[in-house]
Each structure stands twice: as structure tokens, then as C-alpha cells.
Amino acid sequence: MERQGGEGARTGRPRDSRVDASILAATRQVLAETGYVRLTVDAVAARAGVGKAAIYRRYATKQEMVFAATVHSMTLETPADAGSFSADLAALIDDILATLGNPVALVTVPGLLADVTADAGLTARFRQTFVERQRDCVKEVLDRAVRRGELGEAPDLDVVHAMLVGPVFAWLFMMGRQDRGAFAAELAARLAAAFTR
Amino acid sequence: MERQGGEGARTGRPRDSRVDASILAATRQVLAETGYVRLTVDAVAARAGVGKAAIYRRYATKQEMVFAATVHSMTLETPADAGSFSADLAALIDDILATLGNPVALVTVPGLLADVTADAGLTARFRQTFVERQRDCVKEVLDRAVRRGELGEAPDLDVVHAMLVGPVFAWLFMMGRQDRGAFAAELAARLAAAFTR
Amino acid sequence: MERQGGEGARTGRPRDSRVDASILAATRQVLAETGYVRLTVDAVAARAGVGKAAIYRRYATKQEMVFAATVHSMTLETPADAGSFSADLAALIDDILATLGNPVALVTVPGLLADVTADAGLTARFRQTFVERQRDCVKEVLDRAVRRGELGEAPDLDVVHAMLVGPVFAWLFMMGRQDRGAFAAELAARLAAAFTR
Amino acid sequence: MERQGGEGARTGRPRDSRVDASILAATRQVLAETGYVRLTVDAVAARAGVGKAAIYRRYATKQEMVFAATVHSMTLETPADAGSFSADLAALIDDILATLGNPVALVTVPGLLADVTADAGLTARFRQTFVERQRDCVKEVLDRAVRRGELGEAPDLDVVHAMLVGPVFAWLFMMGRQDRGAFAAELAARLAAAFTR
DNA sequence: GTTTAAGCGAGACGGTACGTCCTGTCTTAAC
DNA sequence: GTTAAGACAGGACGTACCGTCTCGCTTAAAC
Incomplete structure (x- = not known):
């Protein structure tokens, strides 16, 4: 790094x-x-x-510097067990919203992502530090749901990951960004429905 | 423009x-x-x-030039009626994947998005030309499903929009980008489940 | 240039x-x-x-820029015939003192000379623009003296040149630099004596 | 120092x-x-x-370091009595040529002189260590000539000094630098003529 | 024999200038 | 008035060097 x-x-x-x-x-x-x-x-x-x-x-x-300065505040912590799959999902969405939606991240993420995709070294580091870390959190939430019996078999991890991070990213950086709470709640509900039958 | x-x-x-x-x-x-x-x-x-x-x-x-050169190949056409909500969703996902995932878009979208978010004027034009156009396509697909009786009441349009575009974007620009077909199929299936109960 | x-x-x-x-x-x-x-x-x-x-x-x-800005004001004009070899010498010495001893040259010449000697390209240009130009003036003065019969045969041009420019340079940049007029007069007298028998 | x-x-x-x-x-x-x-x-x-x-x-x-490393090989020794004013002059010119014309001095002197003239403290030390030392040697040679009766009255010391060091410097650092022996001989002869009548 | 204070190689530090590159504007002559 | 070519002001980039400082260590003289 x-x-x-x-x-x-x-x-x-x-x-x-x-x-x-x-x-x-x-x-x-x-x-x-x-x-x-x-x-x-x-x-x-x-x-x-x-x-x-x-x-x-x-x-x-410069890109490496910004990466180092911001990526640590944008990586997820493994979320505490919230008791149910849908509660875990809601917590994860809130976390993602918090890491990508804080004031510094809001003005940094699109530019950083652009430079990351243009540089193979940064891409690798970004995958490792940021993406893999998120992926692990998603996996933990899925594993818990399987252990609880809420999910028959775990769905494809990458798809779940993309369906969690992607909508948050799109809402923050492409769309209107109004009423964060309502968006988070609706997204959590829809995702729960998507994966539990 | x-x-x-x-x-x-x-x-x-x-x-x-x-x-x-x-x-x-x-x-x-x-x-x-x-x-x-x-x-x-x-x-x-x-x-x-x-x-x-x-x-x-x-x-x-420069941004406007790139925008002009690429936006036409990145705007969605209203998709033909595929007969069912889930088929419409699959077609829409394929379209989005095609517009954001072609070789030029792959190296353009993150950088363009970065400059767009840093410039209020471009943000407005981007919303109008690109986001609204997508949104209209999503709306059309939802309306069709309501008309067919597949959806009781239409879910929040912004959430659906974010859940369609976001995962594709995340998969293309943040994740491994392997096996596009499998990803598209799985995503379509999950989104259909998410919105039909 | x-x-x-x-x-x-x-x-x-x-x-x-x-x-x-x-x-x-x-x-x-x-x-x-x-x-x-x-x-x-x-x-x-x-x-x-x-x-x-x-x-x-x-x-x-940077060196080329300074060279271009200063060298033109440091090149000699062919001096008007002053009537005698010793008067020509005196005039030439005054000219050299004026070109190397003006306020800008005083703070420029040593540094410029250092960079010129360190750069083969500048050395060549310096020889051509500055040294040869001076040399021609010295030659003209010697030729006049020969034509007037003041000199039996012309002495070695390079030695005369060095004995004209060198002392002025040394006095300006190595020594005390006091009483310019007296120095010029004494130098002119001694050089006249050196070359006329 | x-x-x-x-x-x-x-x-x-x-x-x-x-x-x-x-x-x-x-x-x-x-x-x-x-x-x-x-x-x-x-x-x-x-x-x-x-x-x-x-x-x-x-x-x-850095300047002081270079000064210390090079000045000792560039300071004149009081020349041994060569028997006559003209022989003393020739020896002095050879010494000056040797001190300023050795390989290290050739690439050092112009740069060092530039830095010396730009720094008051170094100027003083340079005068003391280098110029005064040279001046003393010139004075000794002149005194001997006066004692021998070769010179009626001693000429201005600074002018003699400038007429000795200057031409050598000019020939080394501004001109072609060809045939050192011939230059030294001719210079010595001309200077002897300049000061004895 | 300690103690002590300075010297040592290595290299990080703040600062400053370099020469390159790019943006968006302007200027020419040609059409 | 548009064109190709390219000069213009402005400003950021990443490199290099200066003279200073700091680290862990060595070394000789003072105790």
C-alpha cells in the first residue's frame, strides 16, 4: 500500500x-x-x-495518497448479529450508506473509483482492501441466515454483494439522494424478499 | 448539449x-x-x-465532448414487450449490461461519472439525458407488469431503478466481471422475486 | 539560439x-x-x-534564456578608428569594461560563464556569439595599427585578445574593483607598450 | 575555513x-x-x-566544501628566483596555468567563482586565501626585479596581477585552449615588454 | 571500568525550483 | 465565419537537491 x-x-x-x-x-x-x-x-x-x-x-x-487516506474509513466492519436475516441486511445497508455517504466519501468515491479503474495496481489493492472486505461481511450475513435456517441454500455471493452495494452506490452518485432512511428501508425489505424465496 | x-x-x-x-x-x-x-x-x-x-x-x-461521444451508446431504448415481467426485467438487464459494458463504456463510465459529480451543470445534463431515460424504461416495464396484473401496486420507482442499474454498475466496475451471462440471469431472477412478493 | x-x-x-x-x-x-x-x-x-x-x-x-537575454548587451561593436593604436586600445578597453561591468553583467557573467562551460552546446554558441565577435574587434584594431605602420607584424591574435579581455575580467570579478578609470588607463598604457616593441 | x-x-x-x-x-x-x-x-x-x-x-x-577540496591545489607557491624578471614572469605564468588548468580546476573554477561572487562571506575568504596569495607572489617577483635594477619603479600591483591572471583565465575558460606552451611563452614575452619600458 | 559526549552512516525532513503536461482561449492565413 | 495549426496564461505534476534533524551505533577521553 x-x-x-x-x-x-x-x-x-x-x-x-x-x-x-x-x-x-x-x-x-x-x-x-x-x-x-x-x-x-x-x-x-x-x-x-x-x-x-x-x-x-x-x-x-496522488491517487495512492488519496486511496490511503480514505479507504480505511470506507471499509466495513463485520456487523453484529442483529437476530434475523432481514435485520442483518438492514444493518449492512446502513453501514454501506454510512461508509459511502459520509461527506468526505461523497466527494471522493467517484473520482477515486475512476482513477482506481485506470490503474492496475490500484485496482488490485482496491479489490483486496475494499471489495474483499465488503464481500466477507456479506458472506457472514448469508452464513448466519443459513445457520438460522432462514435461507435454504446460500445464493451466489457476488450477486448478493452487487445487489447490496450497487443500489446504494447508484442512489448516492447517480440519483437524487433524497430521503436516505426511506430508501434504506425499502431496499432492505426488497432484498430480504429477493433472497428468502 | x-x-x-x-x-x-x-x-x-x-x-x-x-x-x-x-x-x-x-x-x-x-x-x-x-x-x-x-x-x-x-x-x-x-x-x-x-x-x-x-x-x-x-x-x-473535455467532459462535454466525451459525454457527447459516448452518451448515445449508453442510453437505453424502451425495451420491446417480452411478454412477462420477468422476461422484461431480463431484457432490461441485458440492455444495461450492453450499454455500460461495451469496451468504450468500460473505460469511460467511471471517469465520466467522477467529472459529472464534480460539476453541477454536467450533473443536471447527465440526470436528464441518461438517468431519466433509464428511469423511463424502468417505469415502462413496471407499468406493463401492473397492466398485466403481475404486480399489485408498483413499487417505488427510484428503488427499482437503483436495484437494476446499481448491481450491474457494481459488478462491472468494482468486482471481478466474470461470467456475464450467469450474473445477468441470477440478477434477473432475484429482482423478479424481490418485486413479485 | x-x-x-x-x-x-x-x-x-x-x-x-x-x-x-x-x-x-x-x-x-x-x-x-x-x-x-x-x-x-x-x-x-x-x-x-x-x-x-x-x-x-x-x-x-533556464541557462539558454539568460544567455539570450544578456549576451547581446555584452557583445562588442567594432570600435571607431580613434586615430592611433594606443587610442584604439584605450577605446576597446573602455568598451569591454562597459559590456562586462554594467550592473546586469556584473551579477550575471560569472554564473553564466559557469553554466556555459558546463554545457557543450552553450559553449559553442558562446564562442560564436561572444568570443568571436570580440576577437574580430581586436583583429580590426591590430590591422589598423599594421596599416598605420605602428606595428611591424601583427602579434598572435589570441594572445592579444586574452591580454585585453582577461585583465578586465580579473579586475571586475576577482579583485577589488576600485577606480575603474585609473585601471583602464594603466592597462591601456601597458598593453600599448607590450605590443609596440 | x-x-x-x-x-x-x-x-x-x-x-x-x-x-x-x-x-x-x-x-x-x-x-x-x-x-x-x-x-x-x-x-x-x-x-x-x-x-x-x-x-x-x-x-x-557545498561551496565551502568544494572550496576546501580544491583551493589548496589552486594556490600559488612563492616561486623560486629564476635569475631575471622575464624568467620569473615565465615561471609565474606556468604556475598559474598549472593551478587553474589542471583537470579538476578546469571544471571547478568557473562554477566556484560564480558562487563566490554571489556570496559575500565566500568572497572575503576567496580574496584572502586565493587572491592575496597570488598577489603576494606577484609582488615578490616585482620586488626582485626592482632589487635587480630591471624595473625603475614598480608598476601598479593590481594591474600587474590582473595582467598575469586575467589572460590565463580568459585563455582557459573563454577561448580555444590550444597549444598551452606557445601561449605561455608569448604571454610571458609580451608582459616582460609591457613592464620594462 | 564506567560514564559521557560527540562522532558516525543512513536516510527522513521542510522547502524550493525544475522542466513537462494539459486545459481552455486566442490568433494567424487560407478558404 | 469556419478551418488546421499552434501559441498563449495558468496551474499541477513528480523529481531533484539543499541544509537540517533524528535514529541506533561506535569511539575515545574523562572520571
Whole structure:
């Protein structure tokens, strides 16, 4: 994810973790203020009180920097068992809405996704860090439902995953984005119906 | 969508429609070769054998040019009646997959979406030209199902829309993109289940 | 000397000669204010009200730009016949002192000479534009003296040249630089003695 | 010239004189390979097998380091009495040619002079260490000639100095640099003529 | 023999300039 | 008035270098 000194970097002054933190914090601030498209590395460096070299020592490109600054706040936690499949689904949808719909993510996700799809290295990292993590959460919810006897056999994981994340993404970034609660509730209900017979 | 000479454009040499066509064709070629993120207006002009002024006389920004060059191949046609709600859904999904999943769209959509969300004017045009057009197709399919008596009352149109486009988008641009046919079939089946009880 | 479009640059917008002039003027201003070592291309561009691209379209490096801005004011004119060899020598020394000793040259020449000696292309251009031009002036003065019968046979041109320019350069850039008039007079007298018997 | 620990440096590990030597040697090597303008402190440190801190503990700037590494080979020794004014002049010119014309000096002197003229502190040190030293040698040669009765009264020292060093400098750094021996001989003869009547 | 203070190689740090690239506008001559 | 060509101002990019600082260590003199 980050550039590292490799095995040979055993001596010399170690990286200052306060610099790490201030770069990431500044990235998020500048994102919130200007959005992904208008973010510049100089602005982040100035905001962080850091030289550009300190940034490029850590991240090969602006895209990697933004990725590092935002992806951790966009990855899902395994959701607590809510007692039923439909409650689990509702919780998962709320989580996804929270991770993709917070102010920083709203101005970052489309731009980041564009740059991710244009860069094979970022694509791989994105899959690993973001997509796989989400997928695991979806799998856990499906497994629970199977164990509870709510689902006869687990449906195709990728399809469920796409049907959970996709509508939230579409609603946030392509459509009107009105009445988040109603959307979440309706989506949860429809998805429950889709998978339980 | 395009810039026009307005009322003052009554005299002088008329625009050469071959220039129009070659700009759009060149845009699609350059997109296919380099992707949206690395496309430059100079490259399009050179490929089209056209001056940059000829491009900017027609489109105010690079984004508008790409939008114009790609949106027609990404807008849905109202689907022919396939006889049943579930067949209509399957056809719609196939159409959406075809419009977003063709080679040019694959390298264009994420970047274009990013620029669209960063620009209020483009957002409006995108909604009108692309989203509303899709929405109308979805509405038509739902209306048919209601008329056939397959649906008691029509579900929320935005939710249906998000549940159709979103999963396809997620599958194309975030996930592995393997076995398109199986994905389309499974998605169609699940969506039919979701809305008919 | 300058970058040119070559033979193929017959069409398109021509270079704006006001931009040429304002780059060169700004270069001289910034040189006068900050000296050669601290001159930056951004400062010149800002002062000239010009983009950096306009500068790099004309000059491949900062060094070439400074060369172009200063070398013309440092080349000698063929001196008018002053009536005698010793008067011609005195006039030539005054000219050299004027070209190397004006405020801009004083802060430019050492730095420029350093970069010129480090770059083969600039060395060739420097020889052609500056050194050869000087040499021709020295030759003219010697030829006149031979024609007048003041010199039996012309001494080695390179040695005369070095003995004219060298002391002026040394006095300006290595030594105390006090009482220019006295230095010039004494140098002229000594050189006259050196070459006339 | 060098930074020193001052009065407070009574305890602790003493400086390693092998580090001193290897810095100076590496500086000369890098100079010979890349020239003054392209020499970097990192390159010198790497070549010397030394940390940058070891360099900056000894020299405040890159210029001081180069100055220290090269000035000793560029300072004149008081020349032995060659028996006559003209023989002394010839010997002095040979010495100056040797100090400014050796391979390292050839690629160092112009750059160093440029930085020296741009920095008041270095100018003072340069005058003291280099110029005054040369001046003393010239003075000694003149005094001998006066004592021998070859010169009625000693000419202006600064002018003689400029007329000795200047032509050599000009010939080395501005002109073609061909046939060093012939140049030295002719220059010596002309200078002898210039000062003896 | 400790202790202690400075030296050491390595390399991260803030800052600054470089030369390149791209955008959207403007300017030419030709038609 | 449109065309191809390409210059224009502006501004971000990623690299390189400077002189400083920090890490864990070594080393000699002071105790």
C-alpha cells in the first residue's frame, strides 16, 4: 500500500509517524473542502506542514495518497448479529450508506473509483482492501441466515454483494439522494424478499 | 448539449458536419486506447485531424465532448414487450449490461461519472439525458407488469431503478466481471422475486 | 539560439514578439534584482506576465534564456578608428569594461560563464556569439595599427585578445574593483607598450 | 575555513581524520567526473562512504566544501628566483596555468567563482586565501626585479596581477585552449615588454 | 571500568525550483 | 465565419537537491 524501504531500510532516520498522520488528515481536509478532482498535492503538503518529498516518499502518486487516506474509513466492519436475516441486511445497508455517504466519501468515491479503474495496481489493492472486505461481511450475513435456517441454500455471493452495494452506490452518485432512511428501508425489505424465496 | 452559434450564426461558412463526426469518432478511438483518465483534447484533435478550436467551438469542456461521444451508446431504448415481467426485467438487464459494458463504456463510465459529480451543470445534463431515460424504461416495464396484473401496486420507482442499474454498475466496475451471462440471469431472477412478493 | 519550429512550422499562430521581448526584459530585471544564482524561471514568467510554457517553447533551459537575454548587451561593436593604436586600445578597453561591468553583467557573467562551460552546446554558441565577435574587434584594431605602420607584424591574435579581455575580467570579478578609470588607463598604457616593441 | 567544535568540544569522540580525507578526495573525484555545476552533496557523501551530516559538520555549504577540496591545489607557491624578471614572469605564468588548468580546476573554477561572487562571506575568504596569495607572489617577483635594477619603479600591483591572471583565465575558460606552451611563452614575452619600458 | 559526549552512516525532513503536461482561449492565413 | 495549426496564461505534476534533524551505533577521553 505504501512505499516502503524494503528489506534494506534497516538504518537511517525512521519515518515520522506524525508526518504519516498529518498527511492523511490533511488529505481528508482538502478533500472535504475542494473535492477529489480539485485536490492538489501541494495543497495537501501545505495543509499538512510537510514537504512534497515526504508525501512522495510514502505514495507513488496522488491517487495512492488519496486511496490511503480514505479507504480505511470506507471499509466495513463485520456487523453484529442483529437476530434475523432481514435485520442483518438492514444493518449492512446502513453501514454501506454510512461508509459511502459520509461527506468526505461523497466527494471522493467517484473520482477515486475512476482513477482506481485506470490503474492496475490500484485496482488490485482496491479489490483486496475494499471489495474483499465488503464481500466477507456479506458472506457472514448469508452464513448466519443459513445457520438460522432462514435461507435454504446460500445464493451466489457476488450477486448478493452487487445487489447490496450497487443500489446504494447508484442512489448516492447517480440519483437524487433524497430521503436516505426511506430508501434504506425499502431496499432492505426488497432484498430480504429477493433472497428468502 | 452542443454549443451553437445562437441567433448570430446566420452568415459565413457553415460548420462542416464531417468535422463533427470525426471529433466524435476520434474521441471514441482515443477513449478505447487510453481510457478516460489519460485522454487529452490534443490527442483527440490530432486523431481527428482537426484543430482544438473546432472542438471547443462545439463543446465547452473535455467532459462535454466525451459525454457527447459516448452518451448515445449508453442510453437505453424502451425495451420491446417480452411478454412477462420477468422476461422484461431480463431484457432490461441485458440492455444495461450492453450499454455500460461495451469496451468504450468500460473505460469511460467511471471517469465520466467522477467529472459529472464534480460539476453541477454536467450533473443536471447527465440526470436528464441518461438517468431519466433509464428511469423511463424502468417505469415502462413496471407499468406493463401492473397492466398485466403481475404486480399489485408498483413499487417505488427510484428503488427499482437503483436495484437494476446499481448491481450491474457494481459488478462491472468494482468486482471481478466474470461470467456475464450467469450474473445477468441470477440478477434477473432475484429482482423478479424481490418485486413479485 | 532559440528553439524554432523548424521547417514544418509554417502554419498556426505565430510567436508573439511582445512575449519574446517581455521575457527578455523580465529576465534582465530579475537578474538585476536577484543575481544569476537566485534567478528562477517562475519569477521571470511572473514578471513577464507569461506562462512558463511560453518560455520553454523558446529556450530549452533556464541557462539558454539568460544567455539570450544578456549576451547581446555584452557583445562588442567594432570600435571607431580613434586615430592611433594606443587610442584604439584605450577605446576597446573602455568598451569591454562597459559590456562586462554594467550592473546586469556584473551579477550575471560569472554564473553564466559557469553554466556555459558546463554545457557543450552553450559553449559553442558562446564562442560564436561572444568570443568571436570580440576577437574580430581586436583583429580590426591590430590591422589598423599594421596599416598605420605602428606595428611591424601583427602579434598572435589570441594572445592579444586574452591580454585585453582577461585583465578586465580579473579586475571586475576577482579583485577589488576600485577606480575603474585609473585601471583602464594603466592597462591601456601597458598593453600599448607590450605590443609596440 | 572549516567548522570547528569551538570551545565546547572538549569531550566526546574526536573527528575521524580519515573521514576528512575521504570527503575531500571524493569531492575531487566527483568534480572530475561531473563538473562543479552537476556535483551534488549526496553524490560526494555516497562516493566517500560517509553520511551527509559528516560533511555539514565540517563545511557549512557545498561551496565551502568544494572550496576546501580544491583551493589548496589552486594556490600559488612563492616561486623560486629564476635569475631575471622575464624568467620569473615565465615561471609565474606556468604556475598559474598549472593551478587553474589542471583537470579538476578546469571544471571547478568557473562554477566556484560564480558562487563566490554571489556570496559575500565566500568572497572575503576567496580574496584572502586565493587572491592575496597570488598577489603576494606577484609582488615578490616585482620586488626582485626592482632589487635587480630591471624595473625603475614598480608598476601598479593590481594591474600587474590582473595582467598575469586575467589572460590565463580568459585563455582557459573563454577561448580555444590550444597549444598551452606557445601561449605561455608569448604571454610571458609580451608582459616582460609591457613592464620594462 | 564506567560514564559521557560527540562522532558516525543512513536516510527522513521542510522547502524550493525544475522542466513537462494539459486545459481552455486566442490568433494567424487560407478558404 | 469556419478551418488546421499552434501559441498563449495558468496551474499541477513528480523529481531533484539543499541544509537540517533524528535514529541506533561506535569511539575515545574523562572520571
